[in-house]
Amino acid sequence: MQENATQALPPLEVIVARSAGTCFGVEAAIELAETHRKPILGPIVHNPQIVNDLAQKGIPILERYQELDNLIHDGVKEVVITAHGYPKELKEALVEKGIQFHDATCPVLLKWVYRKIRTFEDQGFHIILIGNPNHAEIIASRSYGGNIHVVYSKEEVDRLPAGLEKTIAICQTTITKEKFEKIVKYIRDTKYPNMRAVDTRCKPVKNQQEAVEDLAQWVDAILIVGGFNSSNTTNLANLAKKYLPEKTYHIDSPDLLQAEWLQGIRHLGIGAGTSTPKSQIDDVQQRVAELYQGEVHFRKEGNDGEILDGDFTPDDEF
Ligand code: SF4
Incomplete structure (x- = not known):
């Protein structure tokens, strides 16, 4: 039956x-972590299986933004930075403290997004970065500009300063097109009608x-x-x-x-x-x-x- x-x-x-x-960014980050086998500042990528595999291979996963003095106290002399990137000032602090870092930041961020941020600021734009302000990628990306405004909700858009001239929107690499376009429209409708927008999804x-x-x-x-x-x-x-x-x-x-x-x-x-x-x-x-x-x-x-x-x-x- x-x-x-x-x-x-x-x-x-x-x-x-x-x-x-x-993607190539994630694959390169895993390879770098496995090559150097040094403590990683945060999960190398946001996938528990990959993180557990690395931990099982004896590669320590540390807190992402921890006190560097704790690292020194624990005798850590080399670390790996994750694919999401790491704030500019914290990279500088690592160098100052004599801690070598191996940088797994995705080339899309290093060679494209951060470069765009510098170029737009040199051209006199105010940058509006559309992305989750608590995400490691956004925390890092905003540090590569002088004064980047990060927004991810209507409430955050409402708090943007009025009357900024020459504004340009870019976005988190992983945001959806729909969300990016929706927020761009809301900003244009309520704040900066002439704002330009560049889709920086990878x-x-x-x-x-x-x-x-x-x-x-x-x-x-x-x-x-x-x-x-x-x-x-x-x-x-x-x-x-x-x-x-x-x-x-x-x-x-x-x-x-x-x-x-x-x-x-x-x-x-x-x-x-x-x-x-x-x-x-x-x-x-x-x-x-x-x-x-x-x-x-x-x-x-x-x-x-x-x-x-x-x-x-x-x-x-x-
Ligand atoms: S930015 Fe894109 S290519 Fe780079 S790691 Fe993230 S998802 Fe992959």
Whole structure:
């Protein structure tokens, strides 16, 4: 009886979003941490699995903004700075205290965002940085300008000074396009009508956001895999929820996947943030195959959004 019931379930098609998983910035940061094996000032990236893997390899994860005298007291002479960047004055303090740092700050920030900040300020712009003021990336980025205004809500926009001439908005690399545009509009409507805006989201984030948005529009349910403290992963989940408010599931471990989420689903999407390792995506696919009482076909999306021919088992190279 049970066997017949199992065979009656139609096949489940699982489609992994194009560009899902770690970006070059995250991969370089992990490699740097593993190469130097020195204490890291904060989680190297916002993914618990990666952080735990490094900790298990004996690499200490310290508090991000701790007193440098404590480091000296503990005999720490070298540290690693995370992919999110580190405030300019704190880098200078490390040098002053004789603590060498290995910098895993993403090149997108070092070579693009910070450079834009300097260039715009040299051109006489007041910079409005749209992003979470408590996020490590924003805390670092704002330190590379003279007087950057950070806003992430209408209330923060309302508190901006009136009458600033020559303003320009840039944004956190992981923010959604929708949120960026919404805040830019609100600032133009209420504060600076002529403000210019430059979308400084990084390419991997843009690609992933587009891919998840495309996928969420036609699959029956979607899993977004990655750390709950990862802003780009959380933003992917929020994007997917626009189309699948009841069928978007943000998980940071395959153990969280529930069999009932697969009931009545024929097409299941999987998206993953820029800090989600491929192994974690594979583990989630494996868990789907274990939980679903029927055939499961794994497919991947091509760069143009087309579903590529052929089935892919969870062990295939993506
Ligand atoms: S998400 Fe973008 S900014 Fe962040 S590490 Fe990856 S490439 Fe760099």
